[in-house]
Amino acid sequence: MCTSAATKMVSLLCVFLLDGTLPSVQAEKHSLYYIYTGLSKPVDLPGIYEFSAMGLLDDTQIDYYNSEERRKIPKQQWMREKMQEDYWERGTQSRKSKEQWFNVNVHILMNRMRHDKSDLHVLQWRVGCEAELQGSEFKFSKCINEFGYDGENFLSFDDKEAQWVAPVEAALPTKRKWDDVPILNQYTKGYLEKECVDWLNKFREYRDEELRNTSPPDVHLFAKRSYIGKTNLKLTCMVTGFYPKDVLVIIRINRIPVYETEYTGVRPNHDGSFQMRKSVEIKEEERADYDCVVTHRTLKGPIINKWGN
Known part of the structure; x- marks a missing residue:
């Protein structure tokens, strides 16, 4: 069972009152997530794009892409200094491919849901991992790979079972299609549990290097x-x-x-x-x-x- 925040606070205070020492800080936890957002049509509002994507390291934005500028750009100085030009070129091509994928699939979902094409609809994808630094080892702890449509859960990946979970009936055709290719699900599981953690650790070390002298x-x-x-x-x-x-x-x-x-x-x-x-x-x-x-x-x-x- 998970311990409530209030119970943890009481435990900390009890330790302090009993021996007069401050409790130690818990193990470091870090996260790396990417969030993609696609709209069914353009919106004439500043800062809102038909497609956008961002990377978040420990909830701080590290890169960004939108359908107007169409380039993946660094949002932290250490990302600009540490990552080579070919990283940004490959990242730009990857984001362009995902932009195209979102443009196609948001309309597929609209047809599947029988939604009016004149209305605005939103398809989102959040994918990434979390890990803990235990001594000198950086270990995977959890991951998220989920799609949302118009603010509701649509499809998520169960990394333990290496299969997709469809909470709504409209997501079942996609689940069946993707689960019918087990090798792709195993690749997704491997990315979330290993490759994502490797990138997370690399970015964390680069950021730590810049912050070490603060x-x-x-x-x-x-x-x-x-x-x-x-x-x-x-x-x-x-x-x-x-x-x-x-x-x-x-x-x-x-x-x-x-x-x-x-x-x-x-x-x-x-x-x-x-x-x-x-x-x-x-x-x-x-x-x-x-x-x-x-x-x-x-x-x-x-x-x-x-x-x-």
């Missing part, structure tokens, strides 16, 4: 009037510029951890590093020592910053 996490504390009540203050601990993304942030009162009232989750910065915020609500007249404790693998010891009065 500063440890920057910790910023601030307080402002709360929207909840006129006599309340919101104390916020913002941690930014850290990589990898696994970080532990605990807000304490008089050295005792408290449960935050607001948490943004870990979010990517434009340079491939990460940021997050945690906040607590207090009464303005309250007099206590609040601090923020940050633990990260780049630090020799935790950062402990205090709020002023």
Whole structure:
């Protein structure tokens, strides 16, 4: 069974309270996904294209293609520097082929669904993998290979069984067609579990090389009037510029951890590093020592910053 976030938080706090030490950060987890979007007809809106595709490393965009520029381009400086020109040429040709495939198949689905051709319809594909760094080994953990039509699940690949799953009747003809070629399903399974992980590890190493000389996490504390009540203050601990993304942030009162009232989750910065915020609500007249404790693998010891009065 999966442990809930609340249970994990309680466990962490119990460890802290029992021996006074901060729990260690979990193993590094990384992801590489590609998202393709095809429309049934052009839309006269800025930034919306009949076909577009992007690569995402740990939720940060690393490359991009659209049906207007028709070139696969880097979105990170380290991608521009590390990947040779032939990588971008091959990638451009691959994206052009997928653009053509989407243009054909979105209309096949419209006919199969008996949808009006004058309406706008959307076909999407998300494919990629996730892996964990365990010691010096980079190991596959999960993958996703799924198609959606007009925002609904249409078809997905079960990598354990090496076959396609059709949640709707309209997807059954495609499932039968693709499952009738087992060698292609085995190739898909191999790509998701091995080749995708190899690319993920390569991109991660290139990004790490660029980020290796960056500063440890920057910790910023601030307080402002709360929207909840006129006599309340919101104390916020913002941690930014850290990589990898696994970080532990605990807000304490008089050295005792408290449960935050607001948490943004870990979010990517434009340079491939990460940021997050945690906040607590207090009464303005309250007099206590609040601090923020940050633990990260780049630090020799935790950062402990205090709020002023």
